[in-house]
Amino acid sequence: MELDFAYQNNLRSENSVPHAHGYAPDTNNTTAHLLRLETISGLSRLNIPQGKNMEAITGVSGFYQWHNYSGFEFLLPRFSQKNLAFYYVEKIKLKKKWTINAGLRFDFTEINIEKHV
Numbered sequence: 001m002e003l004d005f006a007y008q009n010n011l012r013s014e015n016s017v018p019h020a021h022g023y024a025p026d027t028n029n030t031t032a033h034l035l036r037l038e039t040i041s042g043l044s045r046l047n048i049p050q051g052k053n054m055e056a057i058t059g060v061s062g063f064y065q066w067h068n069y070s071g072f073e074f075l076l077p078r079f080s081q082k083n084l085a086f087y088y089v090e091k092i093k094l095k096k097k098w099t100i101n102a103g104l105r106f107d108f109t110e111i112n113i114e115k116h117v
Contacts, residue, residue, distance in 0.1 A: 002045040010037040016073070032073040039065040057089040057103075078114040083107060 016032040045059035066080040089103035 004043040006041045008039045031071045033075050034070045037067045039063055053093040055091045059087055061085045074116055077116050079112060081111040083109045
């Protein structure tokens with residue numbers, strides 16, 4: 001069995017002169033975009049040998065991702081999304097150089113986007 005868990009934090013900051021790009025509530029603040037995208041992901045996989053030339057692979061994977069921003073310009077809305085997937089793959093080795101893979105995958109996803117005003 002294989003388990004894999006991860007956390008990723010993407011942080012991006014862009015600065016600009018507020019009056020050059022339209023509305024800026026605070027003219028002392030030069031942060032045009034401060035983007036922060038965070039992701040937590042996980043995977044569980046099980047390889048099941050089925051004889052000399054066959055193997056089944058089954059597993060579950062998923063992630064939760066959210067995005068926040070600040071700054072006087074708008075690029076991406078605040079959002080969050082969840083994903084959960086189940087999969088099954090059959091691997092059949094025909095010859096030394098030939099392998100057939102076939103499988104099924106079911107994904108369930110929910111995305112929430114905050115309206116920008």
